[in-house]
Amino acid sequence: MRGWFLPTAVVFGFVFLYAPIVSLVVFSFNESRLVTVWGGFSTRWYGELLRDRQILGSAWVSLQVAFASATLSVVIGTLGAFVLTRFSKFTGRLLLTGMITAPLVMPEVITGLSLLLLFVSMELTLGWPAGRGLTTIIIAHTTFCAAFVAVIAQTRLRSMDESLEEAARDLGASPVRVFFDITLPVIAPALVAGWLLAFTLSLDDLVIASFVSGPGASTLPMVIFSKIRLGVSPDVNALATLIIGFVFVAVLIAGWLMQRGLRKGL
Amino acid sequence: MAHTASACELKPWRTEQSRPFISVKGVTKQFGDFTAVSAVDLDIFKGELFCLLGESGCGKSTLLRMLAGFEHPTRGSILIDGEDMARVPPDRRPTNMMFQSYALFPHMSVEKNVAYGLLREGMRKADAYARANEMLRMVKLEKLARRKPDQLSGGQRQRVALARALVKKPKLLLLDEPLGALDKKLREETQFELIKIQETLGVTFIVVTHDQDEAMTLATRIGVMRDGVIVQIGEPREIYETPNSRFVADFIGTVNLFEGQVDAVAPDMMRIETADLGPVLLPPVAGLTRGQHVWGAVRPERFTITRARPEQARNAWQGVVEEMGYIGHMSQYRVRLPNGVLIRTSQSNRLRDEDPISWDEQVWVSVQPVAFRVLTQ
Amino acid sequence: MNRDNLLTRSAFWRATAWGMGKVGLTGRSLVIAIPMLWLLVFFLAPFFVLGRISLAEAIIARPPYTPLFERGPDGTLEILASLENYRFLFEDALYRNAYISSIRVALISTIFALLIGYPIAYYIARAPEPRRSILLLMVILPFWTSFLLRVYAWMGFLRSNGVINNTLISLGLIDSPIQMMQTDFAVYIGIVYTYLPFMILPLYANLTKLDGALLEAASDLGASPMVTFFTVTLPLSLPGIVAGSMLVFIPAIGEYVIPALLGGPDTLMIGRVLWDEFFSSRDWPVASAVAIVMLFLVVAPIMWLQSVQNRREEQ
Numbered sequence: 001m002r003g004w005f006l007p008t009a010v011v012f013g014f015v016f017l018y019a020p021i022v023s024l025v026v027f028s029f030n031e032s033r034l035v036t037v038w039g040g041f042s043t044r045w046y047g048e049l050l051r052d053r054q055i056l057g058s059a060w061v062s063l064q065v066a067f068a069s070a071t072l073s074v075v076i077g078t079l080g081a082f083v084l085t086r087f088s089k090f091t092g093r094l095l096l097t098g099m100i101t102a103p104l105v106m107p108e109v110i111t112g113l114s115l116l117l118l119f120v121s122m123e124l125t126l127g128w129p130a131g132r133g134l135t136t137i138i139i140a141h142t143t144f145c146a147a148f149v150a151v152i153a154q155t156r157l158r159s160m161d162e163s164l165e166e167a168a169r170d171l172g173a174s175p176v177r178v179f180f181d182i183t184l185p186v187i188a189p190a191l192v193a194g195w196l197l198a199f200t201l202s203l204d205d206l207v208i209a210s211f212v213s214g215p216g217a218s219t220l221p222m223v224i225f226s227k228i229r230l231g232v233s234p235d236v237n238a239l240a241t242l243i244i245g246f247v248f249v250a251v252l253i254a255g256w257l258m259q260r261g262l263r264k265g266l
Numbered sequence: 267m268a269h270t271a272s273a274c275e276l277k278p279w280r281t282e283q284s285r286p287f288i289s290v291k292g293v294t295k296q297f298g299d300f301t302a303v304s305a306v307d308l309d310i311f312k313g314e315l316f317c318l319l320g321e322s323g324c325g326k327s328t329l330l331r332m333l334a335g336f337e338h339p340t341r342g343s344i345l346i347d348g349e350d351m352a353r354v355p356p357d358r359r360p361t362n363m364m365f366q367s368y369a370l371f372p373h374m375s376v377e378k379n380v381a382y383g384l385l386r387e388g389m390r391k392a393d394a395y396a397r398a399n400e401m402l403r404m405v406k407l408e409k410l411a412r413r414k415p416d417q418l419s420g421g422q423r424q425r426v427a428l429a430r431a432l433v434k435k436p437k438l439l440l441l442d443e444p445l446g447a448l449d450k451k452l453r454e455e456t457q458f459e460l461i462k463i464q465e466t467l468g469v470t471f472i473v474v475t476h477d478q479d480e481a482m483t484l485a486t487r488i489g490v491m492r493d494g495v496i497v498q499i500g501e502p503r504e505i506y507e508t509p510n511s512r513f514v515a516d517f518i519g520t521v522n523l524f525e526g527q528v529d530a531v532a533p534d535m536m537r538i539e540t541a542d543l544g545p546v547l548l549p550p551v552a553g554l555t556r557g558q559h560v561w562g563a564v565r566p567e568r569f570t571i572t573r574a575r576p577e578q579a580r581n582a583w584q585g586v587v588e589e590m591g592y593i594g595h596m597s598q599y600r601v602r603l604p605n606g607v608l609i610r611t612s613q614s615n616r617l618r619d620e621d622p623i624s625w626d627e628q629v630w631v632s633v634q635p636v637a638f639r640v641l642t643q
Numbered sequence: 644m645n646r647d648n649l650l651t652r653s654a655f656w657r658a659t660a661w662g663m664g665k666v667g668l669t670g671r672s673l674v675i676a677i678p679m680l681w682l683l684v685f686f687l688a689p690f691f692v693l694g695r696i697s698l699a700e701a702i703i704a705r706p707p708y709t710p711l712f713e714r715g716p717d718g719t720l721e722i723l724a725s726l727e728n729y730r731f732l733f734e735d736a737l738y739r740n741a742y743i744s745s746i747r748v749a750l751i752s753t754i755f756a757l758l759i760g761y762p763i764a765y766y767i768a769r770a771p772e773p774r775r776s777i778l779l780l781m782v783i784l785p786f787w788t789s790f791l792l793r794v795y796a797w798m799g800f801l802r803s804n805g806v807i808n809n810t811l812i813s814l815g816l817i818d819s820p821i822q823m824m825q826t827d828f829a830v831y832i833g834i835v836y837t838y839l840p841f842m843i844l845p846l847y848a849n850l851t852k853l854d855g856a857l858l859e860a861a862s863d864l865g866a867s868p869m870v871t872f873f874t875v876t877l878p879l880s881l882p883g884i885v886a887g888s889m890l891v892f893i894p895a896i897g898e899y900v901i902p903a904l905l906g907g908p909d910t911l912m913i914g915r916v917l918w919d920e921f922f923s924s925r926d927w928p929v930a931s932a933v934a935i936v937m938l939f940l941v942v943a944p945i946m947w948l949q950s951v952q953n954r955r956e957e958q
Contacts, residue, residue, distance in 0.1 A: 009762035016759065017785055017839065020796035023806050027799065037804065080678035090675055098946075099682040105945055107897020109914045110934045113921060114689035117931065120706055121692050143685045146678075166336055167369035169356040171383030171434065176670060181382075185373040204790045207899050207914075211921075221791050228795050228904065232802070240792040247787045255780065 021244060028237035045238040052235065054223055062203055062220040065134060069141035070198040074191055076142065077149025077198075082183070084150075085157040086165075103147035112211030115140045119212060132214030140212045141205060145198035152197070156190035157183075277501075278311040279487060287312040287470055288333070288438060293342035295328050295494075302328040304494035305342070315464050315471040317481040319518075320491035326474045329491075330440050333472065334363045347437055357386070362436040366443040368427035370415035376426050377402065377411040383434045401429040404463070421452050428460075432467065441473045445480060457483045478518050482506070490514050506565075511643045515563045522569075522610055523641075524562040528554050538562055538640070542607040547580045548635040554642075561641045568637035569611035571599055571623060575630050582632035585609065587625055597622065601631050690938075697931035698724040708928050728932035738916065738933065742940060745913040748827065748902075749895035752834035756842040756891045757884065759835065764846035764883075765876075768853070779847065786840045794833055794904050801829050801905070825907035833901035834891070841890035849883025850876075889949070896941050913937055 028046075032039025049055060080100045084093070103111065119129055119136050129135050164186065168178045184191075206221035213219065227233050278284035286309035295303040303325040310316050318326040331337045333344060335356035344351045346360060362383070371379050377398045384394035402408045405425040415423060424444065431439055444460065445453045461484060464471050475481050481488050482502045489499045490513075498510045509515035512523060526540030536550040538560060546562055554560065576582055585601040588608070596614045603609065609631050615622075623629060699708040700723075711724045732738045767778045785793060800806045801823040808820035823829055853876065861871040899914035906912070913933065921930040 006762055006766055009759075010766045013759050013763040013839075014781065016836070017782070020793065020800050020836070021785065021788070023799060024792070024796040034804070037809070076678050076681050079674060080682075083675050083678060087671065087675065090671075092675075092679060096675075096679055096682065099686050100678065102946065103686060105893050105942060105949065107894070107914060107937065107942065109897055109899055109917045110693075110938060110942070111689075113917065113930060113934050114693040115685065117692045117696055117927070118685070118689040124706065139685055143682070146681075161367050161369060163365040163367050163369040164371060166334075166356070167363070167365055167430075168371070168382070169336075170334055170359075170361070170363045171430070172357045172386035173382075174357060177386070182371060186371075200787055206791055207918075221789070224789075224791055224795070225900070228791075228798065232795070232799050236792070236795060237799075240789070240795065243792065244788050248784065251780065251784060251787065 024237055025241045025244065028234070028241040030234065030237075033234060045234040046242075049235045049238045049242075054218075055220070055235075055239065058218045058220045058223040061134065061217055065137050065141060065209075065219060066199045066202040068138045069145055069202045070195045072138065072142040073145035073149050073198045074195050077146040077194060078153045078187075078191060080146065081150045081153035081157055082179070085154055100147060100150045103144040104151070106144070108144075108205070108207035109211075111144055112140070112208040115143070115208070116211040132212055133217035136212045136214070137209050137217065137219065140208050141198075141202040144208065145201050148197055148201065149191075149194035152190050152194040153187060156187045160186055277486070279309070279314075284311060286310060287314075287347060288472075289343075289345040290329070290333075291343050291345070293329070293332065293339045293344060295325075295332060295337060296340045301494050303332070303339075306494075306496055308489060308496060308499070310470065310472065312470055313468055314486045315461065315473065315484055317485035317488045318472065318474045318491055319476070319478060319481040319488050321476055321517075324491040325494035326491045327442060328494075330363075330442055330472065330474045333438070334361055334440050335359050360437040361440055362431040362434055362438075363440040364427050364431040364442065364444055366446060368415075368423050368447075370423060370426055370430070372415055375412050375414060376407065376418070379415070379426060380430045380433050383430065387434065398429075398433060401433045402426075405429045420447055420449075421456070424448060424456065428463070432463070432469065435467075436469060438470045438472065441471060443475055444473060446475070446477070453480070460484065482518070490517060492517075508639060509563070509641070512561055512563070512641055515639070515641065520566050520610060522564045522566065524564075526560060526562060528556050528558045528560060531556060535635070542603075542605070543581075543583060546638065548638040548640070551640045554640065558642070563639045563641055564633055564637055566598070566610045566612040567596075567614070568633055569609065570632050571601065571611055571613055572630050572632070573623065573627070576632045579630075579632040580635060582630050583609070584628065584630055587623060587627050587629055590623070590625060592622075599623070599629075601629060693931050693934055696928055697728055697935050698726065699928045700725070700727070701926045701928050706927070707925060728929050729936070731929065732932055732936055737911070738913075738936075741911040741913045741916045742936070744911045745896050746941070748830060748834070748910075748912060749892050749898075752831050752838075752895050753842075753888050753892045755831060756835045756839055757888060760839055760842035760846060760887065761884075764843045764850055767843075768847050768850035782840050782843050782847075790837060791900065793837060794901055797829070797833055797836065798824065798904060801832070824905065825910075827906065827910055829905035830902050830910055830912075833905045834895045834898060837901065838891040838895065841894075842887040845886035845890065846880065846883040849880050849886075853879055885952075889945070893945055897937070913941075 031042035165178050168182045209219045288310040290308040293306045320326045380398035381394040488505050489496045498514045515521045524540040524542045526538045529539040530537040538546045585603040588602045589600040591598040596612050598612045601609045803820040811817045861875045897914045899918050902910045902912045902915050917933045
């Protein structure tokens with residue numbers, strides 16, 4: 001793996017990763033409607049994007065869903081991880097272990113279809129949830145995002161010095177108090193990472209949302225999918241550029257903050 | 267003698283009628299098939315600094331955790347100040363613990379760490395912080411009250427942990443390897459500091475350690491543990507001078523062991539026939555009969571090593587210095603007897619000897635009869 | 644006063660705890676109940692519903708499937724459940740081929756991802772700081788942007804009048820565009836592209852743990868760099884290879900979006916078949932049966948493999 005082979009392979013790999021993204025960004029400033037033929041510089045597709053009520057509306061839906069399901073999945077995932085790492089024996093431990101990690105390997109089509117069928121049967125027998133929309137998407141996203149949060153939280157809880165919790169008990173704190181005073185603050189960075197991951201996963205999901213959503217509740221990926229299914233479309237390029245720009249700036253800021261925090265901590 | 271009276275007061279375990287402060291009665295702890303602690307009985311008195319000494323996995327930490335309430339005895343009971351602790355959770359026990367990892371809350375400042383226990387008692391915030399700072403002054407850390415634990419050195423962290431565990435004035439302080447994470451020099455200084463603090467506050471300490479020197483320096487009494495059982499309890503001097511088994515003799519310090527049989531018992535002298543040293547003379551030990559299988563134990567420093575045969579010595583053997591190690595204040599020798607037996611001895615270097623005994627010299631090794639300790643197990 | 648306050652407060656809590664304990668409720672069981680109930684209802688229960696509906700028949704109604712039991716006119720219970728859907732799946736070559744082709748596509752993509760990902764992971768693991776952190780960030784960065792838009796980017800690249808064909812034509816290398824969209828090739832590219840970070844990260848994690856002294860020892864003992872790689876590095880990085888391959892292979896099998904956007908009409912993948920059965924044919928029972936078979940054929944072996952691996956790691 002020395003000499004020319006390794007650097008060439010690495011350069012090829014990164015070109016493969018970034019070339020499509022770069023071209024996406026470049027052609028978002030293309031005057032021509034033909035996305036891949038250069039027709040001069042223009043920002044007209046950004047203007048059109050901002051006037052597109054359907055895209056703006058679905059983006060709002062997606063943000064609401066992502067916010068709610070990230071928050072809920074952090075609650076459920078953290079509780080699940082806590083129970084599995086701190087309670088050594090209880091009935092259903094094995095079942096919970098399986099259920100909390102299985103969504104990680106479950107194909108999205110199966111998760112989506114099975115949840116939809118559940119919602120339909122629940123509506124028929126219990127009358128809830130009435131119809132499908134925001135609520136059902138949030139429930140579905142919470143369930144599969146909780147698995148990711150649980151994995152992150154479990155790793156952190158395992159590596160945490162358990163004598164911290166014992167010390168708090170020893171100093172007179174009740175178990176509930178220990179959880180809020182010690183456990184939660186110590187694992188907080190992992191939970192923030194989990195929340196961000198869940199938020200991204202929810203924003204990104206097309207398949208599950210397509211199954212469990214109802215009329216009037218289309219998420220952003222659903223709208224984009226229906227657009228690009230018919231072929232390339234320059235306003236999607238503009239949207240992609242905005243998203244990519246946002247993510248890159250956010251990651252740069254996060255990286256900078258982390259570096260600064262590290263230096264301060266030392 | 268006035269001296270005896272005060273000794274009785276200071277050493278309540280020497281008197282039958284003293285009431286123990288902590289009573290461990292027949293405590294057993296099992297984890298599945300594994301028995302970590304097996305039928306331990308232990309009485310500890312008010313104001314003691316008791317050391318539980320043993321190798322890792324001997325059950326000493328489990329016993330400590332049962333006192334703190336983190337583990338529940340499978341059988342047996344624990345009484346602190348006369349109160350049964352069986353149903354008392356850790357947060358309601360009159361004990362506090364100093365953890366091996368110190369377990370300082372990383373997201374709280376030093377003073378917040380120390381005040382935490384007081385706040386859980388319901389103390390007002392201002393009072394709690396005042397008390398915390400008072401405590402920090404005692405461990406000489408008042409200047410670092412606002413720092414976070416990760417901005418402290420190992421020694422400073424250790425003192426914060428101690429302050430945090432003492433601030434609630436517990437009846438009993440449990441310390442799990444309190445000096446284990448410190449380097450040698452700091453450890454020695456801290457040992458005496460710990461004793462001073464314990465004497466000032468009058469709190470009963472139970473210290474778990476695997477370090478015999480630490481136990482010897484700190485403890486009023488030591489309990490030596492092995493495989494979940496306390497094999498001997500006694501003052502450091504008793505444990506060193508009169509160990510009750512080969513295990514304890516070998517575990518605390520270095521020892522030469524000679525296997526043999528009681529050969530003759532007379533009112534003023536006893537003879538043991540050993541395989542390694544031949545007949546050995548020593549004062550009689552009560553309860554031993556002729557033909558009994560015993561071990562003679564001698565500490566290295568009890569042997570005298572000379573070039574000429576010592577006069578009047580009853581137990582003396584000739585041999586060759588096979589190895590020697592000069593340590594500074596003392597020298598260690600290994601002397602090989604003609605029959606192949608190796609004797610470990612050490613001599614303190616009190617004089618600046620111009621011509622010390624060295625390798626391959628013919629020497630005599632001798633020992634006083636009273637230096638032998640006879641062990642039956 | 645403060646002390647009294649505390650006493651009454653703790654007395655209240657103790658009384659509450661005692662009361663809940665009487666009816667078998669402790670704080671502990673409540674904490675267990677929240678994630679347990681959520682997952683029982685929204686993860687496990689759906690599979691029973693799925694199984695139930697896979698035994699029904701499609702009808703044009705609301706809901707679009709028949710009930711499993713029916714009361715006959717004389718009040719007796721009639722069982723309408725049938726395995727008809729499953730028989731249909733096994734007899735129709737379309738479904739069989741879809742299952743096989745899903746595994747094939749996922750397998751080939753995984754191999755490509757490994758071939759591209761391994762050198763990158765190796766290079767990053769051996770790079771000095773800060774280059775290492777920057778490269779690692781560059782690998783993860785695309786993952787945070789939208790998955791759908793990354794697939795879309797390839798549509799612009801691979802089309803007949805897309806970036807690649809336009810470039811090749813303007814360079815005079817080809818006369819007419821090469822058909823790349825709507826082929827299996829495009830699907831492989833899409834999958835490799837999307838899941839490459841999942842291959843690189845576990846490999847990287849594994850390779851950084853590799854002790855550099857081992858490589859030095861090998862070359863000290865006379866092994867050439869090539870031999871060192873194949874006899875030391877590669878065998879030791881096997882756990883990373885397995886982990887990374889699983890992370891690519893598992894989601895690739897059920898993939899819908901990539902074959903739908905980049906693949907042709909003859910690119911059969913089981914996720915796509917299920918989707919079409921549900922959304923286009925509106926046949927819920929057959930879609931359910933497809934899902935159940937997929938669960939047993941694909942997901943169950945993977946989960947079994949993972950649990951075996953986890954147990955081995957714990958030991």
